Amino acid sequence: MTVVPETRHAPTPDAPTVVSVARGGTSTHPVELRTGTFLAPCAMRRPGRAQRVALTGVRASLCAGDEVELRVDVGPGAELELTDPNGTLAYNARGGRAAWRARLTLAEGARMTWHEPSFVVADGADVLREIDVVLAPGAELLWWETLVLGRAGERGGALRSLTRVERDGAELLVEDLDLRDSAERELPGITGRARVLGQVGLFGRVPADPRGPDRLDLAGPGTLWRAAARRTYLVDTELGPVWRAWGGHG
Amino acid sequence: MGDTTDGTGALGVLLLADARLPTGAHAHSATLEAALAAGLRTEQIPDYIRARLRGVARAEAAAAVLALRAARENPVDFAPIQAALAARTPSRALRDASASLGRGLTRLARGLFPEHSAVAALATAPDDTPGLRVLRPIPLGALGAAFGMAVDQVARAALYDEAQCVAAAALKLRPGDPIAATRWVVDAAPDIEESVRVAVGATVPGDVPARSAPQLDRWAGAHAYSTRRLFVA
Numbered sequence: 001m002t003v004v005p006e007t008r009h010a011p012t013p014d015a016p017t018v019v020s021v022a023r024g025g026t027s028t029h030p031v032e033l034r035t036g037t038f039l040a041p042c043a044m045r046r047p048g049r050a051q052r053v054a055l056t057g058v059r060a061s062l063c064a065g066d067e068v069e070l071r072v073d074v075g076p077g078a079e080l081e082l083t084d085p086n087g088t089l090a091y092n093a094r095g096g097r098a099a100w101r102a103r104l105t106l107a108e109g110a111r112m113t114w115h116e117p118s119f120v121v122a123d124g125a126d127v128l129r130e131i132d133v134v135l136a137p138g139a140e141l142l143w144w145e146t147l148v149l150g151r152a153g154e155r156g157g158a159l160r161s162l163t164r165v166e167r168d169g170a171e172l173l174v175e176d177l178d179l180r181d182s183a184e185r186e187l188p189g190i191t192g193r194a195r196v197l198g199q200v201g202l203f204g205r206v207p208a209d210p211r212g213p214d215r216l217d218l219a220g221p222g223t224l225w226r227a228a229a230r231r232t233y234l235v236d237t238e239l240g241p242v243w244r245a246w247g248g249h250g
Numbered sequence: 251m252g253d254t255t256d257g258t259g260a261l262g263v264l265l266l267a268d269a270r271l272p273t274g275a276h277a278h279s280a281t282l283e284a285a286l287a288a289g290l291r292t293e294q295i296p297d298y299i300r301a302r303l304r305g306v307a308r309a310e311a312a313a314a315v316l317a318l319r320a321a322r323e324n325p326v327d328f329a330p331i332q333a334a335l336a337a338r339t340p341s342r343a344l345r346d347a348s349a350s351l352g353r354g355l356t357r358l359a360r361g362l363f364p365e366h367s368a369v370a371a372l373a374t375a376p377d378d379t380p381g382l383r384v385l386r387p388i389p390l391g392a393l394g395a396a397f398g399m400a401v402d403q404v405a406r407a408a409l410y411d412e413a414q415c416v417a418a419a420a421l422k423l424r425p426g427d428p429i430a431a432t433r434w435v436v437d438a439a440p441d442i443e444e445s446v447r448v449a450v451g452a453t454v455p456g457d458v459p460a461r462s463a464p465q466l467d468r469w470a471g472a473h474a475y476s477t478r479r480l481f482v483a
Binding site: 170171172173174176177178184187188189191192194197213214215216217218219220226 | 281285290294297298300301302304305333334336337338339340341342345378379381382459460461462463464465466467468469471472474475
């Protein structure tokens with residue numbers, strides 16, 4: 001795999017990172033890869049029809065006051081593989097707050113996979129995470145997210161993670177994972193003793209397999225598979241086969 | 251002012267909170283059976299009630315409030331409320347549990363108030379959620395309208411029923427002192443009232459709370475796979 005250099009724009013304060021791809025002929029190519037304040041998209045060359053883009057950190061984030069914004073646009077029939085190999089670490093905000101927002105728009109027949117290996121909320125961090133997904137008819141998103149409360153030995157800071165997936169104009173999934181109050185999140189039924197919450201979500205299609213108690217079939221066309229554990233590798237071990245069975249790369 | 255209420259909706263409040271109501275609620279544990287199977291300790295049950303009241307029960311109470319308000323409109327359209335609640339309930343096992351209670355309440359509503367416009371509209375409630383039967387809060391709101399109940403009365407009935415459902419199931423699963431179990435419900439009053447306030451504040455389907463409870467979803471899923479169980483959900 002080689003890194004293809006692309007034009008980088010000078011970032012303005014808290015500017016959004018933009019990843020926009022379109023289909024041309026049988027393959028997908030970048031339309032716009034714009035470096036934001038915090039993340040730089042990097043086009044990767046690889047065999048196959050999909051365009052792979054890796055996100056790399058421009059500077060340390062998330063600190064108090066940071067507002068990371070990622071906008072992804074996948075054109076009709078295009079295929080994008082988005083990876084975030086380094087993950088995100090939200091630092092102790094010492095009373096301040098940070099936000100991490102992503103808006104994904106998939107046009108008709110578009111496909112996208114998105115792998116977030118870790119989103120770590122360190123002790124003292126206070127983070128609002130908002131993911132908005134808009135799917136046109138026939139579009140499909142496979143997304144693996146990993147939320148980690150605290151670095152090793154920590155209990156973790158405050159996290160509120162809002163997820164909204166809309167398909168063909170109707171809500172497919174709306175979730176408000178509110179882990180801001182550590183006593184409340186340890187109530188039975190919320191996170192229990194888990195520190196790492198992983199989830200593979202397939203939206204736009206219902207896969208046949210695998211099946212099991214951790215599989216959540218949505219009311220509309222979509223399925224989640226969740227895993228929760230004390231350690232990230234345990235979650236990865238459970239979710240890896242699901243990710244691959246549902247068409248994930250790597 | 252006298253020392254009595256005007257009676258509006260009062261009978262509805264009593265009926266909807268009565269375990270003898272023929273809706274099939276006795277077969278439900280509000281996922282307590284699965285929680286205990288997964289290791290929840292008896293002394294944690296009050297916390298479990300609290301978590302339910304702030305999560306799934308609050309969403310259902312808000313949906314019931316919206317359903318009651320929709321039931322007073324002309325024409326009555328429950329479909330957007332059912333769709334909003336379905337999108338906020340990723341677990342099929344929890345949707346099935348709500349639909350099973352919804353079926354009992356729908357049967358009751360049709361038997362008691364066959365001519366009521368809100369009861370007739372229950373037939374089109376699943377229009378935007380193919381394959382999913384009517385969820386519990388929808389007929390609860392329709393019955394509330396037919397009984398002339400206020401929105402907070404319907405919300406409180408839904409929340410009280412949730413707390414009482416856990417407490418009653420606990421007595422079957424971990425037999426103990428029924429007065430202690432009743433105390434759990436009484437002690438949950440602040441959480442019930444807080445959720446009533448949130449539920450009554452809902453004005454559009456997008457206001458239905460979407461509080462995620464991953465561990466609860468897992469327990470509900472495991473229960474659906476279990477072959478040895480006392481309660482359906």
